[in-house]
Amino acid sequence: MTVEDILVDGSSPEGGVISIWTLNRPDKLNALNADSHRAIKEASVRANSDDSVRCVVIRGAPPPDAEGKRAKPHAFAAGADISEFSGKDSDGVRPFFEDNGWEAVWNICKPTIAMVDGFALGGGTELALSCDIRIASDRSTFGQPEINLGLIPGGGGTQRLCRLIGYGRTMEIVLSGGMVKAEDALGMGLVNRIVPPEELESETMSLAQEISRKSPYTTKVAKRVVRGALELPFSEGVLMERSEFVALFDTEDKEIGVRAFLERSDAKWVGR
Numbered sequence: 001m002t003v004e005d006i007l008v009d010g011s012s013p014e015g016g017v018i019s020i021w022t023l024n025r026p027d028k029l030n031a032l033n034a035d036s037h038r039a040i041k042e043a044s045v046r047a048n049s050d051d052s053v054r055c056v057v058i059r060g061a062p063p064p065d066a067e068g069k070r071a072k073p074h075a076f077a078a079g080a081d082i083s084e085f086s087g088k089d090s091d092g093v094r095p096f097f098e099d100n101g102w103e104a105v106w107n108i109c110k111p112t113i114a115m116v117d118g119f120a121l122g123g124g125t126e127l128a129l130s131c132d133i134r135i136a137s138d139r140s141t142f143g144q145p146e147i148n149l150g151l152i153p154g155g156g157g158t159q160r161l162c163r164l165i166g167y168g169r170t171m172e173i174v175l176s177g178g179m180v181k182a183e184d185a186l187g188m189g190l191v192n193r194i195v196p197p198e199e200l201e202s203e204t205m206s207l208a209q210e211i212s213r214k215s216p217y218t219t220k221v222a223k224r225v226v227r228g229a230l231e232l233p234f235s236e237g238v239l240m241e242r243s244e245f246v247a248l249f250d251t252e253d254k255e256i257g258v259r260a261f262l263e264r265s266d267a268k269w270v271g272r
């Protein structure tokens with residue numbers, strides 16, 4: 001995986017970056033092997049600890065030149081690397097799945113966006129689901145085909161999909177192992193937006209920039225509180241929201257934001 005930082009335009013505090021992660025095994029449709037998980041976990045640690053990182057965008061490398069051979073399709077990630085499953089028993093696979101990249105991404109405290117172009121299957125759909133927002137090209141395909149291997153999703157797919165698109169649709173996807181076209185994924189709320197492939201990068205980066213220009217303190221609070229809706233009973237979630245909302249009144253960024261609105265100027269956040 002390659003990690004590249006691009007500066008946030010007009011970032012305040014200054015020096016904010018969007019961290020762009022590119023899964024880089026296009027010959028294998030960016031299938032997630034042990035090295036991919038190691039790199040994702042390392043990059044997740046840095047995304048959490050480095051104050052300059054405002055937002056993370058995850059994408060798959062495009063296919064290499066075919067050089068006369070059959071062209072490989074575009075992929076975000078076509079799943080866990082199936083070649084690493086062969087001959088493994090539960091003891092062999094457990095350590096890897098207990099400490100995996102999907103949870104590392106899910107646990108990033110800053111906003112995350114999956115930029116999907118092509119196949120996002122199995123662990124690829126699960127990686128997209130571990131992000132907060134999914135933007136896909138209209139030639140993308142999603143699915144949880146593990147059932148065809150005598151398996152089930154193991155990277156949180158059953159749980160995150162169910163919370164995102166509901167029980168019945170999740171059951172259909174998990175039990176059939178079928179492919180879900182981008183347009184249908186949009187209809188069921190699996191993705192936030194679909195765009196033509198040539199607009200995918202600009203659309204995604206423009207949203208990443210917009211999010212990255214908010215107070216870095218407040219975006220973390222917002223993410224934590226919305227996440228509460230998945231984990232907490234409703235009334236506890238409402239209490240959590242109220243308590244976090246009230247606490248924001250002790251931050252400098254709340255004063256800065258309110259003053260900027262009243263003065264019709266741009267807020268210059270300090271991140272606290």
Ligand code: COA
Nearest residue numbers: 027028029031073078079080081082083119121122145146
């Ligand atoms: N793990 C390991 N290798 C994979 C892979 C995966 N999940 N998905 C694709 N690849 C590899 C193929 O083995 C092939 O390698 P090769 O060129 O060295 O033979 C290469 O990526 C290209 O894939 P290929 O199957 O030839 O492309 P295609 O256009 O014919 O089909 C898919 C594309 C996505 C339909 C097909 O690759 C597929 O079904 N992949 C597995 C999806 C899956 O079950 N994921 C869940 C895993 S738990």
